Amino acid sequence: MKRPALTLNTTAMLLLTIFLGLLGGHALANRQPWALTCYDCKACGAACALGIDPQGFVAAQLANDPDLPIYATNIRLNVRKALALDPELEITRGERHLPLRQAVTQFGLAPSEEVVTYRMKARHAAALCLECAACEKACVLELPLLRAIRQLKAPQPAGATHAK
Amino acid sequence: MTILGAMALALFLGACLASIRGWIPQRALTLQTTLLLVAALIVILRLAFGKPPAFGEILGGTSLHPITATVAGFLLAGALQAAGGFDAASALLRRLTGTGLGLPFALVVLVNLPTIFAMPCGRILAAPLMPLALLLGQEAAERSGDRTMLAMVVFGMLVNAGASCVPSALGGIGLLGEGMGRFPAGSFGDPSQLGTLVLTLATMALIRFVHGRDLKMRPPATTEPSVTVPDQGYTALAVFVLMLALVMIVRPRIPLQVILTVSTLMIMALARLSLANVLAGVILHPLSAMIAGFLVAGALSASGGFDALLWLLEGLARHTPLGFVGVSILVVFLPLMLAMPCGRIMSVALIPGVLLFGEKVAHATAFPLAAPVLLVSFILSAAGSCGPSPLGGVGNIGEGRLRIPDFWSSRPQALGIFLGVPAAALVIRFGGVSGGAYRLSTLSTCLGFGLVSGLGTNWLFGYRLRHLGGLAGGLLVGLLVWIL
Ligand code: SF4
Ligand code: SF4
Secondary structure (H helix, E strand, O other), X not given: OOHHHHHHHXXXXXXXXXXXXXXXXXXXXXXXXXXXXXXXXXXXXXXXXXXXXOHHHHHHHHHOOOOOEEEEOOOEEXXXXXXXXXOOOEEEEOOEEEEHHHHHXXXXXXXXXXXXXXXXXXXXXXXXXXXXXXXXXXXXXXXXXXXXXXXXXXXXXXXXXXXX | OOHHHHHHHHHHHHHHHHHHHOOOOOOOOOHHHHXXXXXXXXXXXXXXXXXXXXXXXXXXXXOHHHHHHHHHHHHHHHHHHHHOHXXXXXXXXXHHHOOOOHHXXXXXXXXXXXXXXXXXXXXXXXXXXXXXXXXXXXXXXXXXXXXXXXXXXXXXXXXXXXXXXXXXXXXXXXXXXXXXXXXXXXXXXHHHHHXXXXXXXXXXXXXXXXXXXXXXXXXXXXXXXXXXXXXXXXXXXXXXXXXXXXXXXXXXXXXXXXXXXXXXXXXXXXXOOOHHHHHOXXXXXXXXXXXXXXXXXXXXXXXXXXXXXXXXXXXXXXXXXXHHHHHHHHHHXXXXXXXXXXXHHHHHHHXXXXXXXXXXXXXXXXXXXXXXXXXXXXXXXXXXXXOOOOOOOOHHHHHHHHOOOOOOOHHHHHHHHHHHHHHHHHHHHHHOOXXXXXXXXXXXXXXXXXXXXXXXXXXXXXXXXXXXXXXXXXXXXXXXXXXX
């Protein structure tokens, strides 16, 4: 391998290693190191009555991104409340999933009309979570998911390391 | 479907094709670097389209479990290797050829050993099993006067090793699919192992009857492997088998990585190994390929690449004579056409798109198991494709040892995979998706496939179809597939 190619490829491998380290770093910085043990098997998702994918909360901790879009497929909100939460959250309408703002203009939804959510920011899903702990019981490793949920619930500036 | 999504998908598929065809030479840009550049280009495209870079989504889409399980699996494999555990397995098998069961028994067990002791990367077992494959292959060749038999044993074992990373409980690709598709843990294990038995047999048959006819090789002179197995080799092997049984049967609510690490430490203490011995077992290539795959998958997902893939597949299914079934076949064998040196690249990058398409197929054909059938077949085809890959696939190991032209084995391996993958699909089609439980119906399926494998081995190596060795070996393979 020629020198420039060698340098480029070595840099790429180092970047990949750093990328992996970043996930561990975020888990530690957010004081949720247990998040590293998640299998990403989604067994917890089947237990949630709100259709939330609780693994998304783990992913938000690892990515240090409370705005990470996660699935929440069965939360019913009226349009007014949903718009106040996030006009960009995705809802289900028939067979389609589309952003709320687009649905409102396209279908002329009234503020009192009910919509079913599909995907939303992790911190918004955390705010709507019932804290019933069904996901914790269903988790194959019995991980303390509520810890991640409560931390995301706390008000925080978007993109910042989560409030403790 | 957005233009950004279509461009992102085209970039990814184009980069894979360019690497396979050699338009991007590996000595200039390795696959990992190429994939990293693709991810960077997709982020730049996002910016050009006035969208934020979505670093959070790219990071959050990474699944750490298969990465950490693979590292822990490699460390355990390193400890086993250094303690002589693999040599012990070879020696045990060798001893069995001296019994009334003879060569067919040893052959059927040997070529299927990688999928029984499924490791997170097929290369882990391919190297230590190679001396025994050469020895038994030579014996079979001399007995029958047909030198092709040596190539049959070597490439049978290698294609089996290539596909064996699917069922591995130590961080196999199957785990990825089960997690991403929300299927029960362990549910892809048996179907992929049974499919692997068939693709191994098919590859050996293709070499015997089609591709091996005018094969010229200069194999190394084989002698009885002189390695004396240290006592701790057998103990290390026993610890490993017990650990596998514990993981499979008890399924404790402890992270797998912890169990693997404890087993590694036990073997290290038993065999007085140093950290360096164990670290030597880590193969970085599949790890970095997986991380790069996750990065690209995250970038594709955030930019609508999977929506574009779905749009394309659905369009082909609805508006061409291929229909949903034809396009499903195309999807399943796409990794074989773009054979990467590590199946994880295609798997990680495309599983979300395959799953979405599987749901569409289920809807269109009113066949509820379409998604798992499609996914298992896709993953097995992707994993197996590291055997025939022209970018340093597992098959190269055999070509080097037998001194035959590079990539000679690509075709029989690819065709063997093509014939074996439907078997995995059929197992799910008729057995459904269930993980963990030891069901009697699954036992009979496993024994049935084992028996076919044994009968086929007897026949391919010129023994009576009912030779006890092949039959007993096949049944043992079936039983071990069911248990492990
Ligand atoms: S605590 Fe309850 S509502 Fe909240 S994510 Fe878990 S299962 Fe769903
Ligand atoms: S069930 Fe537990 S281990 Fe599996 S994805 Fe959910 S949180 Fe992670």
